Amino acid sequence: MTTESILMMAVAMVIIWGGLIVSIVALRARPERDDLPPGGVDDHRQDAGIIEHDT
Amino acid sequence: MTWFDSRAIDAEAVGLVSTDNTTAAPREQFTGQVGFILSAIGSAVGLGNIWRFPGVAYENGGGAFMVPYLVALLTAGIPILFLDYALGHRFRGGAPQAFRRVKGWLESLGWFQVMICVLIAVYYAAVVAWAASFFVYSFGLDWGDDAAAFFVGEHLQLADVGGADPWLTFDFVAAVLIPLVLVWVAVVAVLAAGVVKGVQRANVVFIPLLIVAFGILVVRSLFLEGAVDGLNVLFTPDWSALGDPSVWIAAYGQIFFSLSVAFGIMITYASYRRRRSNMTGPGLVVAFSNSGFELLAGIGVFSALGFLASQQGVTVADLNFQGVLLAFVTFPTIVTEMPGGAFFGALFFGSLVMAGFTSLVSILQVVSAAVQEKFALSRRAATLGMGLTLGVVSVLGFSTTTGLILLDTVDAFVNNIGIVASAIFMCVFVIWLYRSGPELRHHLNTVSTFQVGRWWYVCVGAIVPVMLIVMLVQYVITRINEPYEDYDTTYLLYAGWGSVALLFVGAIVFSLPRWRSREEFTAWPPYPPVDAATEQKGFIR
Numbered sequence: 253m254t255t256e257s258i259l260m261m262a263v264a265m266v267i268i269w270g271g272l273i274v275s276i277v278a279l280r281a282r283p284e285r286d287d288l289p290p291g292g293v294d295d296h297r298q299d300a301g302i303i304e305h306d307t
Numbered sequence: 308m309t310w311f312d313s314r315a316i317d318a319e320a321v322g323l324v325s326t327d328n329t330t331a332a333p334r335e336q337f338t339g340q341v342g343f344i345l346s347a348i349g350s351a352v353g354l355g356n357i358w359r360f361p362g363v364a365y366e367n368g369g370g371a372f373m374v375p376y377l378v379a380l381l382t383a384g385i386p387i388l389f390l391d392y393a394l395g396h397r398f399r400g401g402a403p404q405a406f407r408r409v410k411g412w413l414e415s416l417g418w419f420q421v422m423i424c425v426l427i428a429v430y431y432a433a434v435v436a437w438a439a440s441f442f443v444y445s446f447g448l449d450w451g452d453d454a455a456a457f458f459v460g461e462h463l464q465l466a467d468v469g470g471a472d473p474w475l476t477f478d479f480v481a482a483v484l485i486p487l488v489l490v491w492v493a494v495v496a497v498l499a500a501g502v503v504k505g506v507q508r509a510n511v512v513f514i515p516l517l518i519v520a521f522g523i524l525v526v527r528s529l530f531l532e533g534a535v536d537g538l539n540v541l542f543t544p545d546w547s548a549l550g551d552p553s554v555w556i557a558a559y560g561q562i563f564f565s566l567s568v569a570f571g572i573m574i575t576y577a578s579y580r581r582r583r584s585n586m587t588g589p590g591l592v593v594a595f596s597n598s599g600f601e602l603l604a605g606i607g608v609f610s611a612l613g614f615l616a617s618q619q620g621v622t623v624a625d626l627n628f629q630g631v632l633l634a635f636v637t638f639p640t641i642v643t644e645m646p647g648g649a650f651f652g653a654l655f656f657g658s659l660v661m662a663g664f665t666s667l668v669s670i671l672q673v674v675s676a677a678v679q680e681k682f683a684l685s686r687r688a689a690t691l692g693m694g695l696t697l698g699v700v701s702v703l704g705f706s707t708t709t710g711l712i713l714l715d716t717v718d719a720f721v722n723n724i725g726i727v728a729s730a731i732f733m734c735v736f737v738i739w740l741y742r743s744g745p746e747l748r749h750h751l752n753t754v755s756t757f758q759v760g761r762w763w764y765v766c767v768g769a770i771v772p773v774m775l776i777v778m779l780v781q782y783v784i785t786r787i788n789e790p791y792e793d794y795d796t797t798y799l800l801y802a803g804w805g806s807v808a809l810l811f812v813g814a815i816v817f818s819l820p821r822w823r824s825r826e827e828f829t830a831w832p833p834y835p836p837v838d839a840a841t842e843q844k845g846f847i848r
Contacts, residue, residue, distance in 0.1 A: 253535050257542035260370025261606075264542075267377060268602050272595035279588045282756045283340060289753065292582035292831040294336070 335502035342507040349510035349665030351597040360601040361608040362629025368548025375558035384562040386766035393747035395577030401676030402571035415818040420571035422813035430714040433705035436486035438659035445652030454639035466708040484706035495694030517661040525607035537613020569730035571673040587755035683823035720803040734772040
């Protein structure tokens with residue numbers, strides 16, 4: 253491969269795959285907000301697992 | 308199970324309305340972040356990532372294309388994805404329901420998006436069926452030495468559509484029809500099983516498998532003779548291309564079509580997330596995964612093309628490097644020339660089936676959700692009714708000897724006019740006309756870890772609509788001046804422009820009946836934001 257094409261491939265990999273890794277790491281570090289305002293509570297029946305086993 | 312407006316329950320939970328929820332069924336939900344992310348990736352990563360991106364990049368500056376591509380990802384792809392997420396998550400419904408909650412008459416925009424999904428689903432299923440057939444053919448390398456003749460002759464039995472020959476026949480081809488029926492049965496089974504047990508489970512299984520299978524294929528391709536030449540062709544930058552506006556439009560088009568945005572899918576999927584859920588964090592993972600897969604596909608496809616070019620003593624430009632012909636003609640030829648070709652052929656077509664099937668599931672979930680919500684139908688009734696209706700249309704139109712031509716035409720018009728127009732309508736009506744941008748941004752920022760700045764208004768209010776309006780106008784002018792693929796103009800009037808007209812007709816017709824589901828709804832978090840001190844004083848209960 254030419255130096256130019258290697259460079260462009262490397263730049264694309266670093267930005268795109270790097271962006272993917274950074275976004276995954278950031279999400280794992282803080283998956284959800286812990287300072288949500290009150291409300292917005294989903295009804296317990298909305299959990300499919302609970303419904304199916306709730307006899 | 309009858310459809311129930313879950314927002315009524317949420318509103319009751321915060322004391323805003325009172326409802327009797329003893330008989331109502333719950334809204335379905337993804338079980339968590341991983342299920343949602345994999346499902347959204349499954350939708351975004353489709354056939355276009357494998358057969359469209361590499362060719363578009365090569366034709367538009369090679370390595371230099373990465374510059375407009377990345378700019379487009381950051382200024383259009385991710386912002387529109389966030390717009391879809393915000394609409395679906397805040398207004399908690401499929402496309403018609405979500406838009407209706409922005410403004411009543413905008414329900415028609417939701418049905419416009421549903422109609423796009425209807426038209427795409429009927430032909431997309433056929434492509435998945437072809438890929439499934441070729442997966443089976445791979446084991447015996449059944450296409451022999453002439454993959455082109457095998458694909459159009461033996462497999463599709465394509466009628467000669469030149470001159471006065473028939474443009475539309477009902478001569479069915481068993482080799483296409485049988486797998487197509489099986490694809491419809493499979494996709495209806497997945498959808499009927501529900502969001503968690505069907506959609507999420509299918510994606511949790513297929514997406515990791517797809518990544519492993521395609522990853523093996525790419526690594527193998529890298530070690531083929533001539534692979535380096537293929538990569539050189541793909542990544543050697545032509546910097547002069549950056550001064551060409553059409554290259555920038557191609558980059559915005561690629562990002563836009565590849566992310567599955569602006570035609571209801573991401574709105575629908577986001578509506579199945581719990582209210583107290585992070586949206587933008589997973590959104591970034593989905594967007595970068597989609598582009599990451601495209602890049603992987605580009606490397607794999609061009610390595611393989613370099614190999615074939617070296618074997619045949621031609622250049623990559625001489626090969627079919629894009630679209631249906633890349634997948635069903637060029638790749639089988641590559642597989643035939645490769646050591647262990649049957650295995651790698653199975654990996655390639657297996658990957659196509661998985662990528663296509665998970666996207667098809669998401670496309671049809673848009674239709675199913677909209678019908679369930681509007682007409683208060685159970686999931687099973689809506690899915691079976693939809694599957695039967697669209698399955699019959701799909702078989703009638705695309706399992707015949709003229710199926711490929713119809714597919715090619717509908718695909719071109721619905722994508723380049725329908726989806727682009729849909730995105731423009733979203734930006735114009737939601738952002739410009741009804742000024743919902745601040746409310747949607749507040750929603751995203753309240754529930755999410757990644758904060759959306761004011762730059763988002765510039766993207767969804769200016770950059771995206773401007774780029775898309777330019778794309779749309781250019782495309783429409785081209786189609787008026789030059790018949791698509793030199794097809795018969797009368798045929799294009801019905802199959803091409805008729806498909807576009809059908810989007811508008813469907814949008815109006817499905818907006819007319821009254822909603823049969825419950826109406827109570829309160830968006831959460833409240834907007835304008837409620838001051839904590841005010842809330843404590845009891846002004847808001």
